[in-house]
Amino acid sequence: MQTLSRQTQQDIILQCNDVSVYYDRQCAVKGINLEILRHEIVGLIGPSGCGKSSLLRCFNRLNDLVKGTKVTGWISLNGQNIYDPSVNPVELRKQVGMVFQRPNPFPKSIYDNIAVGLKVNGYRGDKDELVEYSLRQVGLWEEVKNRLKKNALTLSGGQQQRLCIARAIALQPDIILMDEPCSALDPISTARIEELIRELQKDYTLIVVTHNLKQASLISDRVAFFDFQGEQEEAGHLIEYDRSEIIFQRPSYRATQDYVTGRRMPLR
Amino acid sequence: MNSKQGEMESPVSSQNWQRNLTAAIAIETWFRRGLALLASIPILITIAIIAIVLIESFLFFQEISLWQFLTDTQWTPSFRSNPQYGILVLASATFMVTAIAAVTAVPLGIMGAVYLAEYATPNIRRFLKPALEAISGIPTVVLGYFTLLVFTPFLKNIIPELETFNALSAGIIVGILITPTIASLSEDALRNVPDEFRDGAYALGFTKSETIIKILIPAAFPGIIASITLAISQALGETMIVAIAAGQNPNLTLNPLVAVETMTTFIIQVSLGTVESGSLLFHTIFTVGAILFLITLALNTFGNWLTRRSEKQIAGLLTPQAELSQQEAPAGTIAEEFEYTQALGERIKNTVVEQERWQQRFRFWRERGFRLLTLLAAFTGIIVLLVLFYDLAQRGLPQLDWQFLTSFASRKAEQSGILAALAGTLWLFLLAAILIVPVGIGAAIYLEEYYPDNWLNRVIEINIANLAAVPSIIYGLLGLQLFVHLLEPITKGNTILAAGLTVAAIALPTVIITSRSALREISESIRQGGAAVGMTKGQMLRYLVIPAALPRLITGVLLALSQAVGETAALLAVGAAASVRFIPELQSKYITLPVQIFHWLQSPSEEVRNNAAAATIVLLVLVLLLNVIAVFLRDFYRRLA
Numbered sequence: 001m002q003t004l005s006r007q008t009q010q011d012i013i014l015q016c017n018d019v020s021v022y023y024d025r026q027c028a029v030k031g032i033n034l035e036i037l038r039h040e041i042v043g044l045i046g047p048s049g050c051g052k053s054s055l056l057r058c059f060n061r062l063n064d065l066v067k068g069t070k071v072t073g074w075i076s077l078n079g080q081n082i083y084d085p086s087v088n089p090v091e092l093r094k095q096v097g098m099v100f101q102r103p104n105p106f107p108k109s110i111y112d113n114i115a116v117g118l119k120v121n122g123y124r125g126d127k128d129e130l131v132e133y134s135l136r137q138v139g140l141w142e143e144v145k146n147r148l149k150k151n152a153l154t155l156s157g158g159q160q161q162r163l164c165i166a167r168a169i170a171l172q173p174d175i176i177l178m179d180e181p182c183s184a185l186d187p188i189s190t191a192r193i194e195e196l197i198r199e200l201q202k203d204y205t206l207i208v209v210t211h212n213l214k215q216a217s218l219i220s221d222r223v224a225f226f227d228f229q230g231e232q233e234e235a236g237h238l239i240e241y242d243r244s245e246i247i248f249q250r251p252s253y254r255a256t257q258d259y260v261t262g263r264r265m266p267l268r
Numbered sequence: 269m270n271s272k273q274g275e276m277e278s279p280v281s282s283q284n285w286q287r288n289l290t291a292a293i294a295i296e297t298w299f300r301r302g303l304a305l306l307a308s309i310p311i312l313i314t315i316a317i318i319a320i321v322l323i324e325s326f327l328f329f330q331e332i333s334l335w336q337f338l339t340d341t342q343w344t345p346s347f348r349s350n351p352q353y354g355i356l357v358l359a360s361a362t363f364m365v366t367a368i369a370a371v372t373a374v375p376l377g378i379m380g381a382v383y384l385a386e387y388a389t390p391n392i393r394r395f396l397k398p399a400l401e402a403i404s405g406i407p408t409v410v411l412g413y414f415t416l417l418v419f420t421p422f423l424k425n426i427i428p429e430l431e432t433f434n435a436l437s438a439g440i441i442v443g444i445l446i447t448p449t450i451a452s453l454s455e456d457a458l459r460n461v462p463d464e465f466r467d468g469a470y471a472l473g474f475t476k477s478e479t480i481i482k483i484l485i486p487a488a489f490p491g492i493i494a495s496i497t498l499a500i501s502q503a504l505g506e507t508m509i510v511a512i513a514a515g516q517n518p519n520l521t522l523n524p525l526v527a528v529e530t531m532t533t534f535i536i537q538v539s540l541g542t543v544e545s546g547s548l549l550f551h552t553i554f555t556v557g558a559i560l561f562l563i564t565l566a567l568n569t570f571g572n573w574l575t576r577r578s579e580k581q582i583a584g585l586l587t588p589q590a591e592l593s594q595q596e597a598p599a600g601t602i603a604e605e606f607e608y609t610q611a612l613g614e615r616i617k618n619t620v621v622e623q624e625r626w627q628q629r630f631r632f633w634r635e636r637g638f639r640l641l642t643l644l645a646a647f648t649g650i651i652v653l654l655v656l657f658y659d660l661a662q663r664g665l666p667q668l669d670w671q672f673l674t675s676f677a678s679r680k681a682e683q684s685g686i687l688a689a690l691a692g693t694l695w696l697f698l699l700a701a702i703l704i705v706p707v708g709i710g711a712a713i714y715l716e717e718y719y720p721d722n723w724l725n726r727v728i729e730i731n732i733a734n735l736a737a738v739p740s741i742i743y744g745l746l747g748l749q750l751f752v753h754l755l756e757p758i759t760k761g762n763t764i765l766a767a768g769l770t771v772a773a774i775a776l777p778t779v780i781i782t783s784r785s786a787l788r789e790i791s792e793s794i795r796q797g798g799a800a801v802g803m804t805k806g807q808m809l810r811y812l813v814i815p816a817a818l819p820r821l822i823t824g825v826l827l828a829l830s831q832a833v834g835e836t837a838a839l840l841a842v843g844a845a846a847s848v849r850f851i852p853e854l855q856s857k858y859i860t861l862p863v864q865i866f867h868w869l870q871s872p873s874e875e876v877r878n879n880a881a882a883a884t885i886v887l888l889v890l891v892l893l894l895n896v897i898a899v900f901l902r903d904f905y906r907r908l909a
């Protein structure tokens with residue numbers, strides 16, 4: 001596993017050091033070392049069950065909510081270990097936003113979907129302005145500005161997912177995590193979200209888990225490939241992490257090569 | 269994306285975010301502790317019930333030997349000289365009524381379930397199921413009225429030697445009351461039978477009724493038995509129907525045509541007089557209560573266990589088992605085997621005769637007959653309801669006017685009214701609401717959202733399910749000892765406050781159960797979304813989970829309140845007054861609508877009984893209103909989601 005030695009220290013926003021995740025006693029992902037640079041889009045790819053999502057959920061400590069989860073190693077965000085006892089995961093999640101596999105808007109109005117996050121995080125500025133700004137950033141403003149009080153569940157799936165992205169960026173996080181954000185969407189909505197992800201790169205760092213290799217090559221600056229090592233192994237490992245074009249065109253490992261060229265079935 | 273949309277300046281600067289997380293967490297910790305306290309209340313209620321009946325029974329058996337209790341053939345505990353304590357007298361009456369109820373309800377319930385699960389079109393089902401549930405929602409004092417004034421006179425036409433108070437008609441109406449329990453749970457069991465079984469039976473040329481009788485009912489059998497068990501426990505604890513219509517005459521007999529006294533009636537009968545706390549008679553009603561409690565608890569535990577087991581069993585039916593044919597092949601050569609098979613085949617071909625024409629026709633008629641029977645069974649309860657409504661309208665509507673609603677009860681029937689009873693019912697409604705909303709929903713939130721999902725939580729869940737099935741008369745005994753006597757400094761004895769606490773205890777388990785399932789329905793993805801925008805657990809509950817679950821929470825509370833408003837037996841036990849001629853206050857004597865109906869029914873005068881009918885109409889309208897609002901809210905929510 002290579003480190004990105006040519007980058008200077010302050011460019012690294014997130015750093016994993018020997019991170020392993022266990023559910024009860026079963027290991028989901030093992031010994032991950034990974035450095036993520038500010039304003040980059042990092043794609044996490046690999047076969048199902050190899051621990052990409054488990055790792056992603058460490059970055060905002062959402063794993064804490066699952067009983068019996070244990071995380072070893074350390075992860076630093078802007079130089080601070082997020083698993084330090086002094087860090088409250090609730091505060092961490094303002095800095096690290098997340099978008100889920102299925103759009104999960106709150107069963108509230110479109111406006112409240114964004115405003116409630118501002119409220120719990122103690123936003124003192126003009127809420128209306130920030131709601132509008134966030135909706136504009138995801139290109140939803142023109143579509144919903146006349147029905148902000150309508151229930152968010154009346155939106156289409158693609159609109160719901162963009163609302164969920166708006167909800168995340170309204171909190172001005174440093175990083176946005178996306179767990180297969182397009183897997184429940186039609187191709188047109190998917191294209192809009194992919195475009196949006198690239199736009200968001202100006203302001204945020206994005207980590208995107210995806211099973212869609214074309215999507216990964218299209219949006220990512222860097223790609224991390226995860227796989228099981230050996231037949232018996234249950235836990236996933238990080239096989240290779242490099243610039244997107246290197247992973248897809250001349251990877252160093254046979255396993256990566258087989259996976260990205262589709263010689264191995266990328267399950268689902 | 270339109271590039272113009274991105275050009276707006278970011279309105280955010282870092283000092284705009286001021287979050288006081290420490291304070292929020294401190295508040296939440298206290299909130300959580302408060303909820304834990306609320307969640308301990310149902311457990312305390314369980315402990316209190318057990319402790320009270322155990323202590324009182326212990327005191328009872330200090331004076332009366334167990335041998336006497338079990339072998340005496342008379343029950344005369346209120347006699348001054350030489351009282352007899354033969355529990356057999358009350359037990360035999362209770363079991364006779366329950367047996368009659370079971371004989372009525374088991375065929376009706378199972379056939380009704382068959383109709384609902386296999387024959388009813390979705391439209392009929394949508395109407396029939398709530399109508400069936402409505403029967404179990406009717407205050408039982410109303411069914412007692414129906415038995416005494418409508419059903420018994422009707423039966424007398426058929427059986428002239430029937431007494432006015434008798435076990436038969438009470439038992440049959442108790443059977444009608446418990447039929448929905450059997451029908452509803454058996455329907456679930458039938459629906460759980462995998463469709464593969466139906467396909468298999470039809471593929472073999474079974475008719476629908478043959479499929480149902482030979483395949484589906486046997487497959488659903490454990491679930492059906494469970495439903496019968498739960499229904500029987502309900503029949504054992506039923507109080508008002510038997511107290512009103514079966515008589516109050518301790519009588520060791522198995523003749524269903526004469527008046528008897530059940531265990532529940534005895535408790536009511538004693539409670540109607542004044543019993544000195546600590547007297548032997550006082551110990552006696554608790555001992556009878558203890559026996560009732562133990563029997564119903566055992567039946568419920570068994571029934572719930574059976575339900576869970578049968579669900580698992582049915583789920584496992586379709587799981588293929590490994591083949592067991594790894595044994596040695598039977599001795600004999602292949603040629604022998606072949607020859608034998610050939611011979612067998614010839615024999616069978618010769619015995620198969622073409623079915624006669626009349627046999628086919630018989631099958632056809634049997635099919636129609638069976639279908640008709642299930643239809644009749646499913647609609648029996650509704651027919652009873654319609655007859656009840658018709659009778660109420662005949663007797664009660666003429667009495668019902670503004671003066672009836674705004675006058676106090678009077679000796680003169682034509683000037684009598686229900687003002688005090690209405691006010692008492694309203695009081696009870698408010699008190700119960702004030703108590704069960706925070707306690708019931710709070711306990712549900714704690715158990716569902718905070719308390720770890722471990723074995724103890726499951727034990728608590730089973731305990732609350734059992735509490736929900738404890739007969740209300742047992743809660744009456746709890747209220748009598750705990751709220752009327754022990755807490756007298758606060759409640760001032762048998763006041764509306766004590767009554768409110770008692771009905772709240774009755775309604776509490778239902779509220780907790782419905783609230784827990786309402787919270788459980790809010791999907792995990794919404795909670796994760798909340799966590800991802802930086803919500804604490806408490807904020808998640810406050811901003812997302814509780815608002816989303818609110819309609820179903822309210823529905824559960826309203827249904828429980830309609831149960832509380834119709835409650836009669838427990839109130840008689842905690843000393844509701846027979847007649848009140850003022851608007852009750854928190855610590856005063858009181859009367860409620862069902863209690864008023866009960867007392868008016870005791871009168872031999874036709875006019876007073878007509879007043880009971882009029883009061884029943886008012887009570888039913890109130891209960892119906894609560895149910896309609898509850899159902900409306902639920903549907904409104906479904907359309908929204």
